[in-house]
Amino acid sequence: MQMGMTLSSKITEAMERGSWVRKMFEDGKKLKDEYGVENVFDFSLGNPIVDPPAAFQAALKEVVDEPVAGKHGYIPNQGLPAARAKVAEYLSGRYAAEFALERIVMTVGAGGGLNVVFKSILDPGDEVVLLTPFFMEYISYVENHLGAPVMVPLADDFSLDLGAIEQALTAKTRAILINTPNNPTGTLLSQDDLDGLGRVLRAAEEKYGTSIYLVYDDPYGQLLYDAPLPDPFKAYGRTVFASSFSKDLGIAGERLGYLALDTNVEDGDLLTATFVFANRTLGFVNAPNLMQRVIAKLDTLEVELPEYRMRRDLMVEILREAGYDFVTPQGGFFIFPKSPIPDDVAFVAQVAKEHKLLLVPGTGFARPGYFRLSYSVPVEQIERSRELFKKVLEQYRLQG
Structure with a gap:
């Protein structure tokens, strides 16, 4: 008789709980392989975009x-x-x-x-x-x-x-x-x-x-x-x-x-x-x-990072213009808008499938009803997303 693998129930539970960012990464890779990197809008990862000084x-x-x-x-x-x-x-x-x-x-x-x-x-x-x-x-x-x-x-x-x-x-x-x-x-x-x-x-x-x-x-x-x-x-x-x-x-x-x-x-x-x-x-x-x-x-550990401020300003402009409800970030490289529907998990899954737009549900951060996006991405991607974010929100408004 073949014995099953014995794993810690605590670890398997934690893996399930913390799987959202990993899931979006894996989904994003599949979409990019299928449709091309230029056709996928990946705002899911918090990887620094700026190289070391x-x-x-x-x-x-x-x-x-x-x-x-x-x-x-x-x-x-x-x-x-x-x-x-x-x-x-x-x-x-x-x-x-x-x-x-x-x-x-x-x-x-x-x-x-x-x-x-x-x-x-x-x-x-x-x-x-x-x-x-x-x-x-x-x-x-x-x-x-x-x-x-x-x-x-x-x-x-x-x-x-x-x-x-x-x-x-x-x-x-x-x-x-x-x-x-x-x-x-x-x-x-x-x-x-x-x-x-x-x-x-x-x-x-x-x-x-x-x-x-x-x-x-x-x-x-x-x-x-x-x-x-x-x-x-x-x-x-x-x-x-x-x-x-x-x-x-x-x-x-x-x-x-x-x-x-x-x-x-x-x-x-x-x-x-x-x-x-x-x-x-x-x-x-x-x-x-x-x-x-x-x-x-290093002479100093202090750095200036205007690249992130510029991305923050552009992302805020795009989301505000589209009509999303969010608190303007004062640091880091994330924004956390309210989901246009209460089920943030369903929202994130749907926009990934229909629009190749990768976000992370607020549920993954113990705050349902929101979604996270990272603006630590190429500026060109942020600029190209302007009409997409408008289209997505308008779609949900039309659905009531």
């Missing part, structure tokens, strides 16, 4: 060419001191807080960093508040370490609903995970949002006699438009900052990120040591050595 390319060549013995051997699990110093310098110039290399941990992307954080702070059953809509891998990042995700909706304009957050906090709450600029909405939390959240978290800590971390996921932090940069360190003292170089430097495939604690955070040395231990025992061991060496050679 010239300074990065020059530093990469220098690192590859320099004759350093042991260049490809093991390095400290926390990361190269020179790379950590560069990150600390960058953050100290960006926020009203001080950072030192001793409190920086280089990680395998921001996703690896978040797993390190939750491995470090969660005991079984500890709760992590997630704000919908959110990047659906967050659920797995929490459950990987036996935590319990608690989902709280953002307000209709995607600002914080502080009352809902306050009601969701319990004696088991260990962290709240914030992503701003947000994937999938592109919206940016204001300083007032963060200050209010800080007050709510401090009150909950006092009420329950516990510690709650603000885990601040910031991979789109340099892609800002029309809005001042909020400062989580001003708002709340127990902040863990996670980010990567995937979007701003355009090196998503190189998987280089970091965790940062400011110099004033309580028990910062112990928390950092725990991150380093988790980095090693999760099997990451250390972040990519070569990329750390490149980062360390």
